[in-house]
Amino acid sequence: MNTRSFPEQLSDMWRTRPVRLPRQGHVAGVCAGIGVRYDVDPVLIRVAFVVSTFFGGAGLVLYLACWLLLPRYGDQVSPAESLVGRGHSSESSTKAVVLLVVLAVAASAFGPMGPGVGGSGFVSMVLMLGGLWLLYQRRPEPPALPGAPQLFPQNPFQAPFQQSQYQQAPFAQHTAATGPAPADPNFWTKPEPDSPRAAGAESPEANPEPPQDPLLQRPTPPSWDPLGVAPFAWDLPEPAPAPSVVPAKQPRSRLTTTVLGLAVLAAAAAGAVASAGEVAWLTPARIGAIALAVIGLGLLFGAFLHRGYGLLVVTGPLLGFVVLASLVGPIDTSSWGEQLYSPRTAAELQPAYSVQMGALQLDLRGLELTEDETVTVETRFGATEIMLPKNLDVDVVCTERASNSCMMQGLDGGDDGVGGPVLTLNLDTAFGNSEVRRG
Structure with a gap:
């Protein structure tokens, strides 16, 4: 059972707020960041923003507010906090100021308290904030962000000890008890004066040329070494790095450009009819609504194909124009x-x-x-x-x-x-x- 007070939960919700993921999103990465933070499909988040934008305009206002208040992945603070000097953000100050102005215009024109919404903006705003609160209650702790560094290195095992070729082999030393070790056939030691080998070495026939210094040659491992006692045989090659897999680039969808072209053609045709036939019914608001209807059908069609997210960029400004033109009425x-x-x-x-x-x-x-x-x-x-x-x-x-x-x-x-x-x-x-x- 959660025993924390409501202000403490709000403070923790702000501390663990999502980060924007522009590389995984389509505009500013707000929906992708919220989806990753609360383990929800980002498509559902986008649908919620679009629906609340159509019914009262709260979705557009909330999206702009999240753009300002949520930091980008890799940044210290959000663009709004960067304006007041609380840290560094990759968003420029000019862009942050423009977002503030657009947010103020959107909130005053067709936001929750704007004219002509009939209370629908306030209701959609409450529903959106309530849904965000329920998502936080469902998952209060943030997950690991995508692309975070690994907890363990890729090669946890260090390279084994390597025997230098200029270091004397430990098994080639002469001892009084056992004599020289015959492990290396190239090893040579000076015979004792009283030994038979020394006597035979004085004859010119038995005076072979002394071998070269073994310290100047790289020793070779024996042909059969089951116990691995030759240290110079431990020099194993470093493992080759794993090849990086480059993901295949998906082809760009033509749905966005096609729908935008159809919307422009529909608006142009309606404008031509209004100008030629002097149709009073085709006001600027209704012409914009025709283009908005075409874009809405494109969004509905793209929801099944997971395409056409770029239409959301045009939907907001066009919706604002339709609302403003409806308030003004026909122009004489x-x-x-x-x-x-x-x-x-x-x-x-x-x-x-x-x-x-x-x-x-x-x-x-x-x-x-x-x-x-x-x-x-x-x-x-x-x-x-x-x-x-x-x-x-x-x-x-x-x-x-x-x-x-x-x-x-x-x-x-x-x-x-x-x-x-x-x-x-x-x-x-x-x-x-x-x-x-x-x-």
Whole structure:
């Protein structure tokens, strides 16, 4: 039973956090490192990141955070720790700063707390972190990393003792009890003066040429030495090193390039139809969604073939573009720039005003109504200013996506109170500022 407290487990989880393995991964090695650390197939980790990216954007935010917080295999610290001077990392400081900026943009645009996610980003973030916590509880101790040094040397046995060729053989010494050892046929000793060998050696016929010095010749082992008593026969050759096996390089898959080409062709065809036929339905968001659908089918097909991991690099930015374009809506270039309207009567008052990029000023201070009217004002990227007369009854309805600028909302009767025709203003603001004021 684990008796450690929750802060202690969090500290140990941070201490034993995975390391990134870029050589075994496809982008930064985050999924491969998590899979090796917790003994899980990295493909399952990649699928979890992709699914959480589609549902709320938490997968992309978590991947960028892991890229910054997990050290690369062989480095001392992570890129984020290297920025604050806690050690050395192979990632450059420029790359780490770029990752921080991309992480901030991703978290603010379509992360767990970003606009338009409806709580799905927070739920997917909790599920991903909870799954990581369960993996740690399943395997709290990290395994041996791939490519770690061996515990024992390849040749644990030292070379045996070698007899030098300039060293006198121990079995060629002369003793008084046994005489010279006859192990070596080339061995020669000087005879004693009183021995028969000395007497016979004085005759010229029995005076052979003395043999050469045996210390200057390399002794040869005897032809039959079952006990291995000749030390100079122990000079065994060193074992040859084992040949290194070079793994065969797998052929590169064409699935990634094929799917990307099909996605580009699909987006180009949709854009051409939208431009030629003026199809209002084919907005930039829907064109990007068509390309994203093609890439999604490629990822699904590649999951069965274990190919196409490079499509994940394109999926994140394309998904961000689709989400951002959906928030902005269709683009109308005719409503760009500075716009000024000053209607005096109900006939001059238009039912809708729009500004895609620029500034819109709607001056209604001279407007006189005889019946209720409704006006819709859309603001995408820009500022809208609406000026009302002091006594006009107005009902302001604000719809905001990524802004908080409507200060005047609800029914307002002006200085004389409610009691006349009502002008209903429907303000739709995406990324901009809408201001309604009197006078």
